[in-house]
Amino acid sequence: MQLIETIEVGAGGAASIEFTSIPQDGVDLKVVLSGRSTDGNNYFGLQFNNDTGSNYNYKLLSGTGTAVSSATITSGSFLRIYSGDSDYTANTFGNSSAYIPNYTSNSAKSYSTDALNENNSTASIQNLGAGSWTGTSAITSLKIYGAIAQYSTASLYKITAD
Amino acid sequence: MKIVVDLSKPKGEREQYIPLTDEEIAERDSQAVQAEAERVEQEAIEAQKAADAQAGRDALVALGLTDAQINALLGA
Numbered sequence: 001m002q003l004i005e006t007i008e009v010g011a012g013g014a015a016s017i018e019f020t021s022i023p024q025d026g027v028d029l030k031v032v033l034s035g036r037s038t039d040g041n042n043y044f045g046l047q048f049n050n051d052t053g054s055n056y057n058y059k060l061l062s063g064t065g066t067a068v069s070s071a072t073i074t075s076g077s078f079l080r081i082y083s084g085d086s087d088y089t090a091n092t093f094g095n096s097s098a099y100i101p102n103y104t105s106n107s108a109k110s111y112s113t114d115a116l117n118e119n120n121s122t123a124s125i126q127n128l129g130a131g132s133w134t135g136t137s138a139i140t141s142l143k144i145y146g147a148i149a150q151y152s153t154a155s156l157y158k159i160t161a162d
Numbered sequence: 163m164k165i166v167v168d169l170s171k172p173k174g175e176r177e178q179y180i181p182l183t184d185e186e187i188a189e190r191d192s193q194a195v196q197a198e199a200e201r202v203e204q205e206a207i208e209a210q211k212a213a214d215a216q217a218g219r220d221a222l223v224a225l226g227l228t229d230a231q232i233n234a235l236l237g238a
Contacts, residue, residue: 005167005176014165015182015190021170045193052189071204077196145190156169 001030006155009148013038016145017154022103024138026158029100031142035083036093036149042085042117042125044146045078046098048109048139052077058111058131064123073131081144082115082127083152089120093152096127104138 007017022029035044047056054075062069084094096115103109110132117125144154164186166178182190222232232238 004169005173007165007167007177009165010179012163014163014179015186016164017167018164019167019169021168023169039194041197045197052193069208071208073200073204076200077193145193 001157001159002026004156004158006153009150009152011150013150013152014148016143017148018141018143019156020141022140022142022156023158024104024140026104026160027102028159029103029139029142030157030159031081031098031100031144032095032155032157033081033083033097033144033152034093034095035081035152035154036086036088037083037147038086038149039147040086041083041146042088042094043080043082044144044148046081046111047078047143047145048100048133049135049137049141050143051133051135055134056131057134058129060127060129062128063126078145079111079113079131079133080129081113082117083146083148084118086147086149088118089122092118092120094118100139106136106138108136109133109139 004023005019037044054077056076056079057074058079060071060080081098082094082096084092094115094117096113098111098113100109100111111130113127113129115127117123142156164180164182166180167176168178169176219232
C-alpha cells in the first residue's frame with residue numbers, strides 16, 4: 001500500500017477535498033479520513049469522477065454500544081464516509097476508511113467502509129458499510145465533500161500488485 | 163473554499179485552494195437538502211420498524227405470553 005497524498009484542511013475549513021488525476025497503475029484505492037464537520041452531520045459525501053447523479057447504493061450497519069441500526073440507500077447521489085460531528089466533544093475527530101477495489105475496471109465499482117464516530121464517553125458509534133457506484137469508467141478523481149473542519153485530514157493510498 | 167489536489171503534479175505543487183462559484187454553492191446546498199431528506203427518510207423507516215416491533219411484542223403480551231417467553235421466541 002502506497003501513500004499517494006495526504007491533505008490537512010487549513011483555517012476556515014473546506015467545502016471539499018478533491019483528488020484529481022489519480023494514478024491508474026494501482027489495483028485498489030483506499031481513503032483514510034480523520035474528520036470533523038462544522039454543520040452537525042457525522043459524515044461527508046464521497047463521489048467519483050464528479051458524478052453527482054443517483055448512481056450510488058449502499059447499506060450501513062451502526063452500533064452505539066447500546067443499540068444497533070441499519071440503513072439502506074438506493075439511487076443516492078453519494079456514498080458516505082464518516083467523520084466527527086460538530087455537536088460532539090470539542091476537538092474530537094471521527095476516523096474512517098473507504099476501500100475501493102479494482103478502481104480502474106470498466107465495470108461498476110464496489111466500496112466498503114468502516115468508521116468510528118468519537119464523542120468521548122457520550123457515544124462511540126461504529127459503522128460498517130458496503131455499497132457500489134454504478135459508473136463503469138475507471139476512477140480518475142475522488143471527492144470528499146461537506147462542511148469539513150480545520151485539522152481534518154484525508155489520505156489517499158493505492159494498493160499495487162507488487 | 164474547495165481543495166483540489168492534482169496528482170499529476172509533483173508533490174508540493176498539487177494543492178489548490180479555490181473559492182466556490184455561485185453554481186457550486188447552489189449545488190452544495192442542493193446536495194445538503196438531498197442528504198437531509200435521505201436522513202429523515204431513514205429515521206422514519208427506523209421509527210416504523212421500532213413501532214412495528216413494539217406492536218408485535220404488545221400483541222404477544224395480550225395473548226398471555228410472558229416476557230421470558232417472548233424473548234425466547236424473538237431471540238432477544
